[in-house]
Amino acid sequence: MGLPKIKFTADAIWSFVANHGEKILVTIVVLCSLPLAWGGLNALRLKTRSSAEEPAEIIRLATNAKSLLSRPLSPNQQQEFRKSLRATNSDPDATLESWNPKEISRLSADVGFNRPLLGDIQRRQIPVIFPLERLVATAGVVAIADQDELLAGGDPSFAGGFPEMEMMDDPMGSQPTIMSPPAKKMPYVILTGLIPYRKQFDEYISLYSRASYRNMERDIPIWHDFAVERLEVRPGGGGDWEVIDLANLYEEWKDTWSGAATDTIPQQFILPASQNLFNPEEVPIGYWSPLPTLALKPTLTGVDSMGGDGGMNSGSTWGMRAIHPWAKDEMKILLEDQKKLALEQQDGMQFGGQGMESGMEFDGGMSGQSQGTFSPFRDTEMDMEGDGMTEDYDDSMMMGYGPDGESMMNDLDYRLFRFIDTSVKPGSLYRYRITLRAWNPNWMLPRKFLENPESAEEQFVQAASSEPFPSLQAMPLHVPANNVLLARLLLRDEKKLYGLGVSDQELLVLDSNEESGNFELHSITSKPGQIVGSRKGARKIKQWNNRRISVPPHNVDSGQTLLAVAGQQTIDGKKRPGRGFTPPEPLEVLIADAAGTLDIITADSCEETVREYLPTIPGYQPPRPVDPSMMEGMEMGF
Numbered sequence: 001m002g003l004p005k006i007k008f009t010a011d012a013i014w015s016f017v018a019n020h021g022e023k024i025l026v027t028i029v030v031l032c033s034l035p036l037a038w039g040g041l042n043a044l045r046l047k048t049r050s051s052a053e054e055p056a057e058i059i060r061l062a063t064n065a066k067s068l069l070s071r072p073l074s075p076n077q078q079q080e081f082r083k084s085l086r087a088t089n090s091d092p093d094a095t096l097e098s099w100n101p102k103e104i105s106r107l108s109a110d111v112g113f114n115r116p117l118l119g120d121i122q123r124r125q126i127p128v129i130f131p132l133e134r135l136v137a138t139a140g141v142v143a144i145a146d147q148d149e150l151l152a153g154g155d156p157s158f159a160g161g162f163p164e165m166e167m168m169d170d171p172m173g174s175q176p177t178i179m180s181p182p183a184k185k186m187p188y189v190i191l192t193g194l195i196p197y198r199k200q201f202d203e204y205i206s207l208y209s210r211a212s213y214r215n216m217e218r219d220i221p222i223w224h225d226f227a228v229e230r231l232e233v234r235p236g237g238g239g240d241w242e243v244i245d246l247a248n249l250y251e252e253w254k255d256t257w258s259g260a261a262t263d264t265i266p267q268q269f270i271l272p273a274s275q276n277l278f279n280p281e282e283v284p285i286g287y288w289s290p291l292p293t294l295a296l297k298p299t300l301t302g303v304d305s306m307g308g309d310g311g312m313n314s315g316s317t318w319g320m321r322a323i324h325p326w327a328k329d330e331m332k333i334l335l336e337d338q339k340k341l342a343l344e345q346q347d348g349m350q351f352g353g354q355g356m357e358s359g360m361e362f363d364g365g366m367s368g369q370s371q372g373t374f375s376p377f378r379d380t381e382m383d384m385e386g387d388g389m390t391e392d393y394d395d396s397m398m399m400g401y402g403p404d405g406e407s408m409m410n411d412l413d414y415r416l417f418r419f420i421d422t423s424v425k426p427g428s429l430y431r432y433r434i435t436l437r438a439w440n441p442n443w444m445l446p447r448k449f450l451e452n453p454e455s456a457e458e459q460f461v462q463a464a465s466s467e468p469f470p471s472l473q474a475m476p477l478h479v480p481a482n483n484v485l486l487a488r489l490l491l492r493d494e495k496k497l498y499g500l501g502v503s504d505q506e507l508l509v510l511d512s513n514e515e516s517g518n519f520e521l522h523s524i525t526s527k528p529g530q531i532v533g534s535r536k537g538a539r540k541i542k543q544w545n546n547r548r549i550s551v552p553p554h555n556v557d558s559g560q561t562l563l564a565v566a567g568q569q570t571i572d573g574k575k576r577p578g579r580g581f582t583p584p585e586p587l588e589v590l591i592a593d594a595a596g597t598l599d600i601i602t603a604d605s606c607e608e609t610v611r612e613y614l615p616t617i618p619g620y621q622p623p624r625p626v627d628p629s630m631m632e633g634m635e636m637g638f
Contacts, residue, residue: 142188
């Protein structure tokens with residue numbers, strides 16, 4: 001019997017499929033179901049619930065654990081438990097917070113599988129604008145350059161204003177003349193805070209890096225204006241929050257300031273102008289407020305040996321006095337990095353921020369006429385009913401690079417905010433809080449691109465208000481009085497020079513010169529329980545030409561009461577430290593102002609301010625110049 005012949009004709013193939021096709025399909029289905037069957041058998045074989053996993057057994061174990069934890073401890077066990085708690089200094093709330101945080105950060109759009117598989121269909125949402133962080137306030141009183149004198153043709157510079165006055169060469173001549181440039185005293189509160197710059201960028205990236213409509217002008221944070229709320233604490237406590245009228249305050253600045261002081265803060269610490277965009281016809285100032293030009297300090301016969309700060313809180317410049325503590329630490333780090341780079345490159349590079357130009361006019365760059373609706377978004381005037389993308393840019397721009405390639409991000413996580421409140425009253429107590437506002441990136445966009453269609457109607461997005469400074473639990477911020485009390489140590493001979501008795505207690509009053517308005521010192525004698533002050537000419541002192549003058553030159557009333565004095569003010573210069581020498585107690589003075597606020601004055605804390613203004617005190621004798629011929633004779637003698 002021969003083998004069957006296999007034909008591969010069309011009829012033969014169709015005949016084979018017709019006769020055996022269902023068998024082939026069944027075989028394929030059986031083969032595909034074998035892994036599933038094996039998985040089911042394996043689950044029945046290995047995954048069967050044990051007796052320990054029965055619900056009843058689990059409930060029994062949980063009940064036993066609960067009773068074990070809640071059982072009363074014996075006295076010995078309680079004592080050991082307290083020792084262990086004290087030894088580890090554990091905080092139950094902090095322990096729970098460490099593994100169960102209340103805030104969950106938004107997952108970045110560029111991490112792992114956090115991307116749509118079938119194209120991006122994410123619609124635009126409203127971003128969270130983060131509040132100002134770590135608000136800090138500094139209060140004081142300064143002497144600013146007098147704009148009225150400038151308008152009248154006066155020269156605020158010392159030498160230019162009094163060219164005819166010179167130091168007398170005759171030792172028996174008159175007392176050196178005190179030059180006091182024109183000034184106005186200004187109480188102030190400087191508020192500084194941190195804008196969460198990088199955190200705000202991350203918020204925008206997470207929302208708009210994969211949005212259905214993208215535009216570089218909208219997809220980066222642009223801040224607009226801010227509101228400053230102030231609470232004046234009443235003598236009995238309490239008070240109401242009031243919003244400061246920035247427009248009125250700005251008009252006052254233009255009327256009283258002679259110009260803006262030079263800023264020494266590096267530019268990378270401040271928001272770029274393109275990210276703090278506002279219409280100057282509606283918003284007078286941005287997030288970095290100017291500071292007024294300070295008046296020159298009083299000097300002797302045109303020689304300014306004390307610098308040009310002009311304030312009672314000594315410091316080299318306005319900027320260094322009002323810099324946020326975070327910025328100081330960051331500037332130290334930048335300084336060290338710059339020094340290392342200079343050593344590596346050996347090109348003499350020095351660290352220094354590009355300061356803002358001084359003497360800026362207040363209406364410069366702020367008085368242009370706006371045309372139409374002021375907006376940072378150019379696409380508001382375009383037809384966006386098309387595909388939705390009006391500008392093509394890549395993801396690197398969302399990471400902080402503008403269309404021209406200029407980087408808007410650096411290593412700093414924050415940018416600085418600064419505002420000066422000059423409408424405060426001397427001697428008052430205040431609290432502050434600040435609210436920021438930013439442009440709404442969805443303003444005037446078509447509804448088809450938005451998660452919430454109503455989000456296109458609001459022009460701005462407001463942040464939550466910052467925490468009050470000082471906090472409600474801390475003492476309010478105290479603005480010092482116009483007349484500030486100071487203390488110093490005196491030698492016995494110096495007491496005689498200033499007409500003071502051995503037992504007299506001296507306090508220095510930093511007051512105003514009646515003619516110039518600038519600061520000057522007065523030596524006042526006072527007793528505990530009395531208001532520190534003096535009538536005109538109450539004391540006689542002898543000058544170096546043996547002439548006697550009456551001090552003070554006008555009535556002085558500090559408005560503050562001396563309560564108590566601790567320590568010694570008089571130092572015996574003839575005694576030398578030796579065996580058995582006991583240092584005197586440090587001088588401390590307790591005072592109270594008209595509002596009842598207590599303050600402690602120490603000679604150590606007042607030393608720098610006293611040294612700077614000492615030439616203005618009546619009876620001051622400057623160091624006498626040494627004859628060069630005498631110096632040569634002394635050298636030859638040795």
